Amino acid sequence: MAPRFPSFLNTIQRNYRQKTKERTGSSSATTRRNSVMEDDDAFEDAVSDSEGTPLSAIADAFEELSRLLKSRGPNFDLDLKPFCDACSLVSVLFGSLGIAFKFAEMEYVSKVQDLEDASEDYGTLNNILDYDVEMDTVKSAGSLSRNLRRVRQGLDLIRALFQNFLSADERSLKEAAQTAYTKVCAPYHTWAIRTAVSAGMCALPTREQLLERLNETEESAEREMRRYINGSHPVIEYIDKLYISRNISLDW
Template identity: 65%
Template sequence: RVVDSPTASPLSAIAEAFEELSKTLKDNKNGQEIRLDTFCQAASLVSILFRCLGLAFKFAELEYVAKLHGLLEASKTCDTLKDIIDLDVASDTVKTSGSCSRNLRRVRQGLDLVRAIFQLLLTTDDNSLKEVASTAYGQVCAPYHTWAVRTAVYAGMYTLPTRDQLFMKLNETEQSAEKKLKRYITASIPIIEYVDKLYLSRKITLDW
């Protein structure tokens, strides 16, 4: 099968990777488990988006990549997302800084932020990304971030590229991007819900 190269069309690569992941949730023969290594591969494609945002979001990229790296290391010994939560539950380290369950929670928030940004991009044609990005961040991530991080992120919003510039960097036009944004939204929602259920079904609340 021919797969779009991530450099030629980052959005296609992202949409495709998440569609593959969400398929495993429908596929009963896997017992509907998501593999940690496959999850990390898909999630790592998202960091391409950061590189289109400029230097102000470099720190966000480094943060995101660090969490993913922790999960990737764990994938050498843990097969599935469920395994890392079970291990952290057993050692009472679910919320411990740097633990896999905590890193997974952070990566999940990043994926949901991208989902929210994509959804808002479909509802407006404002050429500034500031409103879209601020609204999405305020809904999805800000409640869980410290005051210092929130302040830095909102300040960084003034340095975002325009919508035109973003699509150009992604090798997209308005028309070509629309379908791919929708594909990611549709595919990511069940994955995000699945990750949340891993915590909730173990009586871990999601207020962190």
């Protein structure tokens, strides 16, 4: 079994506070936009300065995003760059699940990359939705709003998988993955994709193999998975509210 790795949350938070202090201490008259950009830069630097397992890095990143959302209030306009930085870390989890989630991995990675490429032009999550609403392309194939919706589903899929993985009555990875996929993604996938995913479930690694791939023990994995579950929930909820506030349904 892989050695136990400690949590690096304190390092992340300490780095984040120091980066924020260095950027904001020189001026007391920054605009709201500059303040948001400083928060985003501090977020990126704090996460990049940390060390740990892939799972702990993901948990750190989403805890920081969650902290930003909670501290800034319901009207906070989250920048695409730190959001994409955090989301890109999740791709390693799809890769660890093998062929069953290969389609989800390919779709997720490409959508995150599209959003990251658009971050300089659009800036924030609100802006991409406003643009697509104006152009009537929210649900169009390839639109950034559709990409964001699919990335959100990827985050929710991992969250649901972790919840099932840790539950008392669904200890096997196969059961956890099947239940998570059926609930989160299957309703929006074609029959062909659902069939391919179902067939690939037989090739999932065992619980022990997954922990070894992630370099975690049972104890450390549970800690980091719970941190991700708690940290990702406000982010997923925030994204949903962006659509709901524009009278866009979530059933797609």
